[in-house]
Amino acid sequence: MTQKTISLNVILRYGKRRITTTFKTALLILTKGYYDAPSYSFSYYKYFLRLMTNANFKFYSVKDFLLSYRKNEVHQKSVILRHDVDVNPLNALKLAQIEKRYGVTSTYYFRLKSQFYKFNHTTTKIIRKIYDLGFEIGYHYECYTLHNGNKHLAIEEFTKSLEKLRQIVPIYTICAHGARKDMKNYEMWDNMDELTKYNLIGEAFLSILFNEEIRKNLVYISDSFNGWEQKLKDFIKRNLNAQNTPILYINRHPYLFYPI
Numbered sequence: 001m002t003q004k005t006i007s008l009n010v011i012l013r014y015g016k017r018r019i020t021t022t023f024k025t026a027l028l029i030l031t032k033g034y035y036d037a038p039s040y041s042f043s044y045y046k047y048f049l050r051l052m053t054n055a056n057f058k059f060y061s062v063k064d065f066l067l068s069y070r071k072n073e074v075h076q077k078s079v080i081l082r083h084d085v086d087v088n089p090l091n092a093l094k095l096a097q098i099e100k101r102y103g104v105t106s107t108y109y110f111r112l113k114s115q116f117y118k119f120n121h122t123t124t125k126i127i128r129k130i131y132d133l134g135f136e137i138g139y140h141y142e143c144y145t146l147h148n149g150n151k152h153l154a155i156e157e158f159t160k161s162l163e164k165l166r167q168i169v170p171i172y173t174i175c176a177h178g179a180r181k182d183m184k185n186y187e188m189w190d191n192m193d194e195l196t197k198y199n200l201i202g203e204a205f206l207s208i209l210f211n212e213e214i215r216k217n218l219v220y221i222s223d224s225f226n227g228w229e230q231k232l233k234d235f236i237k238r239n240l241n242a243q244n245t246p247i248l249y250i251n252r253h254p255y256l257f258y259p260i
Contacts, residue, residue: 039229041258042098049102052079055240057248059099061107061136063172066202069214077242080249081106082204084140084175087116087255089126095254096130108254109140109175109204112161116255124168131169138204139165142177144188154188162198175204178224208249222251 039045053059058075060068065080081099085092085108092108099106108130112119131137139162143154165171174195176185186205189195195203208214221232232250239245 039223039232040256042094045095045257046098046102049099049104051236051240053102053104057245059104059106061105062138062175062204062208063107063136063201064105066173066207074247076244077239078245078247080208080247082175082249082251083108083254084177084251085110085255086114086140086177086253089117089123089254091254091257093126093130094259095252095257096133096135099135100133105135107136107138107173107175107204109138110165111140111142111177112164113142113146119164127165127168136173137165137169137171139171139174140177141174142185144185145177145180145183149183149187151188158188159198172200173202173204173207174200214247218247218249220249220251223253223256224251 039048055077057077057079059079059081062080062082065074065078068074081104083092083095083106089110092110096106096108108127110119110123110127117123127137141158141161143157143161144151147153147157162171162174178184186203189203189206192203192206195201202208208218209220219231219235221228221235223229235246235248239248
């Protein structure tokens with residue numbers, strides 16, 4: 001692939017605002033290799049999945065990890081992989097297709113009231129495709145912040161939205177959307193027993209990150225935070241060839257990925 005071809009593809013698919021960054025990514029891949037490419041490229045993501053699976057890391061969806069943990073059957077080299085689909089459902093499908101190719105499983109959490117995409121026939125078709133590829137679909141809820149902390153209204157909307165999503169695919173886990181700094185959506189739950197009323201086995205924050213036993217041996221890396229790329233590379237450097245490693249919990253946002 002020539003530089004000219006890459007530039008033309010970028011213009012056609014992503015417009016002028018993203019040309020410079022994507023073109024620089026392409027040049028890095030061509031001249032320095034995958035590992036030096038920015039971690040938001042599809043090419044580096046493929047490299048990462050291949051690297052980790054070849055090193056005997058086992059990838060889990062949130063649901064599969066929780067079930068394995070409760071049976072005391074978690075692999076000695078484990079990666080929990082979750083995707084918060086805040087903006088671009090189509091990019092989520094592309095990531096799922098890549099992960100399928102490398103035998104990796106993960107969870108894709110979809111919003112029902114995103115200001116960036118509509119929960120319509122196109123979105124539900126993508127959700128079904130990702131599920132049919134073998135991935136877990138979860139509900140990325142934001143009811144509590146949308147109703148300014150009114151739990152009654154939040155629960156009412158949560159119940160309706162969960163049922164709406166379950167008309168498309170089974171839902172076993174949920175994940176709070178981080179919409180506001182002054183209020184967290186998972187604060188709508190007084191205790192984890194409330195989830196059982198909805199036949200849910202867990203919440204991506206409360207059941208893992210806020211579980212004291214799991215946190216003792218867990219490294220959480222989210223591309224929402226500055227420095228996450230270096231943190232991931234440090235984890236790989238320390239643990240790639242180890243026999244037993246801390247649990248790696250990764251949160252990625254599909255809309256941030258570039259098609260190179």
